[in-house]
Amino acid sequence: MFILDNLWLGGAAIVIAVLAYGGLAVYSAMMRLGYERNIRARHIKEMDLAIDRAQRRQQDTAARSLSWSGTRKFVVARRVVECADETVCSFYLEPHDGKPISGFEPGQFLTFELKVPGEKKEVTRCYSLSDAPIPGVYRVSIKRVPAPRDVPEAPPGLSSNFFHDAVKEGDILDVRAPSGKFYLDMASDRPVVLIGGGVGLTPVLSMLNAVVASGSDREVWFFYGVRSGIEHCMREHIEAIRAEHSNIHIQICYSDPSGDDVQGKDYDHAERVSVELFKRVLPSNNFEYLMCGPPPMMESLINDLREWGVPEQDIKRESFGPASGRKAPVKPVDPNATGPEIVFKRAGKTVHWDPSFDSLVKFAEANDCDIPYACLAGNCGTCLTTLIEGEVDYQGNDPDFEAEEGTCLACSCIPKGRLVLDV
Ligand SMILES: Cc1cc2nc3c(=O)[nH]c(=O)nc-3n(C[C@H](O)[C@H](O)[C@H](O)COP(=O)(O)OP(=O)(O)OC[C@H]3O[C@@H](n4cnc5c(N)ncnc54)[C@H](O)[C@@H]3O)c2cc1C
Structure with a gap:
């Protein structure tokens, strides 16, 4: 009886061991299959993304070839x-x-x-x-x-x-x-934070719409700040994006909501867009930040982002400029000015630089030698002027628009010495 019992126990142990081994083998085979399936799926996704990017690059090149001058x-x-x-x-x-x-x-x-x-x-x-x-x-x-x-x-x-x-x-x-050089790199998948203040919404909305139109699942955080509901633009459009895209996180901020504005329905936060808010809602600071809004809003955001450890290259901004060329009405040039000689070659006029001016465009305008301009902030390139001779000083400002060698952004610089301008 004792022997029989032991035989039975031994047999059972063997059966359990075989089953356990078999189970383990089946389990590890399933795990391997699952792993391989995941790797294959990832490869396919990466290939799809690479094809998408290549197609987008081709389309972009074709589209850009349709550009025009003048x-x-x-x-x-x-x-x-x-x-x-x-x-x-x-x-x-x-x-x-x-x-x-x-x-x-x-x-x-x-x-x-x-x-x-x-x-x-x-x-x-x-x-x-x-x-x-x-x-x-x-x-x-x-x-x-x-x-x-x-x-x-x-x-x-x-x-x-x-x-x-x-x-x-x-x-x-x-x-x-x-x-313009302020744009979202559509060939990248890097998570982004888009920030629009007031009408500064426009370029970042274009970015948001482009991500949506591309069908990408790129992570986007979209912060839009206005004073209250009456200034809130394109509300239905933005809400439809919020409802339909789980990768896109819409954050509407009213700095001064009116009695009719309902938090949770019309807006998300009763405060300005700030890095304090980012710290509360973003999973980390590891994003690319693209912003456009009133200068005080951008200055404080940029300083606070730097303090939060966001690298300089991850902060991009567009400034709509000191809105007006008319803000400072044309003032007369000091006829006794003794600054370096400025030659307006096409106009056939030579004058002395008056250091009370803060830019070449304003000085040219005061001398009836117009250089076209728009943003007065070195952003748009409208005032790009050929420098036939001489050098200019941007006085520590770093214009967004890249002026090629031999040209200058006349809205943002003053002469270093004698200048001959193709004006
Ligand atoms: C790259 C870029 C993109 C832009 N995108 C947009 C955009 O998408 N949407 C948008 O709305 N804007 C945008 N802007 C701003 C836009 O270009 C204009 O600057 C803006 O519309 C104001 O131009 P304006 O001619 O109406 O005003 P301006 O005639 O230039 O006047 C501006 C201000 O100066 C005041 N002013 C006029 N004369 C005097 C005076 N003698 N003394 C004191 N004040 C005076 C005016 O009352 C006004 O408040 C953008 C700017 C740039 C550079």
């Missing part, structure tokens, strides 16, 4: 008011010649040369493209600019009010090709 005529196909206080209006532009138009990088801008009644020369202004690249149409969204609060008697913004009050559907405008 201005091209565009018809205003549609106007759309974008917010409750009606201060922002979008203009949809189609090429008058009906031919294909150049693509652009999301974040870039168009430059307009406007014939504003009562103005002696064309008014040049830049406006960011506010939608993803779409074949055949560009969209810009323009905020009406009133007189400054401290100078209420000043004339209101020239170009923005012209757009709002006078530009109708069917009108034809002169437009330069998309340009």
Whole structure:
């Protein structure tokens, strides 16, 4: 009996061992299969991404080859008011010649040369493209600019009010090709934080729309700051993105919500966009940050991001510039100025630099030798001027637009010595 029991126990142990071994073998085979399946899936995803990128690069190259120099005529196909206080209006532009138009990088801008009644020369202004690249149409969204609060008697913004009050559907405008260095790299998958303050929404909305249109699952955090609900632009569009895309995190900030604004429905945070807020909602600081908004907002964000340990190369910004060339009315040149000689070669005029001026464009304008300009901040390149002789000083400012050797951004520099300009 004892022997039989032991035999039975021994047999059972063997069966259990065999089963356990078999189970282990099956389990490890399943694990290996699962692992291999994951690796294969990852390979396929990486290959798909690489193909997508290559296709996108090809499309981008083809689209960019459709660019043009100088201005091209565009018809205003549609106007759309974008917010409750009606201060922002979008203009949809189609090429008058009906031919294909150049693509652009999301974040870039168009430059307009406007014939504003009562103005002696064309008014040049830049406006960011506010939608993803779409074949055949560009969209810009323009905020009406009133007189400054401290100078209420000043004339209101020239170009923005012209757009709002006078530009109708069917009108034809002169437009330069998309340009600008502030854009989202669509070939990258790097998680990004997009920040728009007020009408600074426009370039970052183009980036957001481009990510959505590409079908990518790139992680995007989108912060949009306004004072209250009446300034909140493109609300339904942004909410639809929030509802439909789990990789996109929308964060709406009202700094001064009105009694009618409902937190959780109209907006997410009753505060300004700040790094304090980022620390509360972002999983880490490891993102690329692209921002556009009022200068004080950007200055404080940039300082605080640096303090939070975000590397310089991960912070990109667009400034809409000191909104006006008219803010500082043309002042007369000191006839006794003894600064270095400035030769305006095409105008056939030689004068002495007056050090009370802060830029070559203003000095040229005061001498009736106009250099076209738009942003007055070294961003848009409208004032790019050929330097026939001499060197200039950007006085510590680092313009966003890259001026090639032998040229200068006349809106942002002063002479280092004698200059001969192709003006
Ligand atoms: C790259 C870039 C992209 C941009 N994108 C956009 C965009 O997407 N949407 C948008 O709305 N804007 C954008 N801008 C800003 C835009 O280009 C204009 O600067 C803006 O519309 C104001 O131009 P304006 O002609 O209406 O005003 P301006 O005529 O230039 O006047 C600006 C301000 O100066 C005041 N002013 C005029 N004369 C005087 C005076 N004598 N004394 C004191 N004050 C005076 C005006 O009342 C006004 O407040 C962008 C700018 C840049 C550089």
